Amino acid sequence: MNIIIPIKQVPETGNVKMDEETGTVVREGAASIINPLDLYAVETGIQLKEKLGGKITVITMGPRSAEKALREAISMGCDDGVLISGKEFAGSDTWVTSYVLSEAIKKIGDYDLILAGERATDGETGQVGPEIASFLDLPMAAYTSRIVELNTESVVVERLIEEEYEMLRLSMPALLTVVKEISYPRLPTLRGKQRAKKIAIPVWSKDSMELDEANLGLKGSPTRVVKISTPQVLRNGMVIPADDEESTVRAVNQMLDFMREKNLIR
Amino acid sequence: MNYQGVWTVSENDQGKLKGVSYELLARGRGLADKLGNELASVVIGHNITDEAVEELIHRGADAVYLVNDPGLRHFVVENFSAVLRDLINVYKPEIVIAGATTYGRTLMPHVAVRVNAGLTADCTELDIEEGTGNLLQIRPAIGGNILAEIKTPERRPQMATVRPNLIKHAEKDERRKGEVVNVEFKAEWIDRRVEHLGFRKSEGENINIQGADVVVSGGGGLKKKENFGMIKKLAESLGGVVGASRVAVDRGWMSYPHQVGLSGKTVTPKLYIAVGISGSIQHLAGMKTAETIIAINSDSDAPIFKVADFGIVGDAFEVIPALLESLDHY
Helix, strand or coil: CCEEEECCEEECHHHCEEECCCCEEECCCCCEEECCCHHHHHHHHHHHHHHHCCCEEEEEECCHHHHHHHHHHHHHCCCEEEEECCHHHCCCCHHHHHHHHHHHHHHHCCCCEEEEECCCCCCCCCCHHHHHHHHHCCCEEEEEEEEEEECCCEEEEEEECCCCEEEEEEECCEEEEECHHHCCCCCCCHHHHHHHHHCCCCEECHHHCCCCHHHCHHHHCCCEEEEEECCCCCCCCEEEEECCHHHHHHHHHHHHHHHHHCCCCC | CCCCCEEEECCEECCEECHHHHHHHHHHHHHHHHHCCCEEEEEEECCCCHHHHHHHHHCCCCEEEEEECHHHCCCCHHHHHHHHHHHHHHHCCCEEEEECCHHHHHHHHHHHHHCCCEEEEEECEEEECCCCCCEEEEEEECCCCEEEEEECCCCCCEEEEECCCCCCCCCCCCCCCCEEEECCCCHHHCCCCEEEEEEECCCCCCCCCCCCCEEEEECHHHCCHHHHHHHHHHHHHCCCEEEECHHHHHCCCCCHHHEECCCCECCCCCEEEEECCCCCHHHHHCCCCCCEEEEEECCCCCHHHHHCCEEEEECHHHHHHHHHHHHHCC
């Protein structure tokens, strides 16, 4: 079972603080990490490899420093990493990112399964997984919460949709985007860390793949960010104390009045 | 070739239209009117009734592209993508919008690649730029802490998914007339590599926190699983469903489908009540666009109060039982 896992390096939102005055993010000092939702894909891949053998290749497109994210995935148990990097790729939107990752996956070749996180915690588009499936014309299940059955011919999965779970059978090779419910990511092992430290990670540029240069980077991207604003998100509503029986009753009554005013209860 | 008109991709469940379809019509009508163009809606499925199609017209569609066939009974992205790709290639709409639901967020990226179009995810606002007539797509990112305005200057159609439950459904006007285009089914749309095997309900619980008008969520402040009992009661008495913070899910108090936030679901109910949730950025990202937010927390400095319309600083184990009692006598 050969698996390819596209991952993304993102700013660590866990350490990002909110400026209480402006209600915006203080990004200084925020470290870069593997997109936390990609860890579920990495863990799922490692579990499949442990059961069925084979090899896992993690790939990412980003600045040279994104190599760290690949090494982190390798320290968990992935085998190889490929970094796609170069100034031509800067400013790529999801369409271009998926296009480049698809071409990289074609070049790596010989895969049975592509596993991807549901979305990244920075851009939050959730588009790159489905777009890679579309570029590569692979059967896809998005929001996969469980692999029910898997063999060389096909994979049966459950996907989490709004109201319930849906079961699908996909012929292989296939692409799954996974949600948190599918696995619990392991920590890197010491041996894994040592291997990850030493392993050579090839860096692919635009010339390493069959790419149409008109489709790269900012100029190749169909969409363009034209403005960024930091919205005022604070509502600062009335906050009242409930520290003894009397004030609790008062607070509850005020809450009910508030809900009645808003027509939330009659 | 000239791209013209605004399309919404309606959603249906076994032929019955979902509410998000009418919300999309309200968005689409506004855009079409600004452009002075037509609004059309695409419905793909099986057993879609004439009444359902009429309703789309009554609520603002000038035309409905109806693709109604047993082969399209279930949403299989490969099949639906092939249908939408063909329709876009034939009729060339300028703008195509769908809900930022599991349906829209699976289907639209798949189609965007096939038709070489730009796609913007999970928009909270859409507008038309004066002068150019371009679609302005506004969406939150980085945990909802920035708003990005995005354009698709050249490629057509301009595609976007839109966060559901943010605006009112388009009004019904039974005098409205429109055209119905019955699209003939093509066997080649069906991808034999994918098979829908069935659905499974989550046992004994309602997990549809994205479709609920009221979500009552519990967090780490509840201390143990059993204490979710009062959260469930409160949700029940308000006609809502139960949500949970990441902490509550990671500790096994509630199952993952209930999780609200960056690694869970984004919800936009009319009322969101956060109990014992401090309000990390990750959690706020998943509920900040709720219409009304009420927070109950023992820590007066908890960030959740900053985004709340109403807050109570107090012990949830005192406040919630008192609240339940009042609601009982209500």
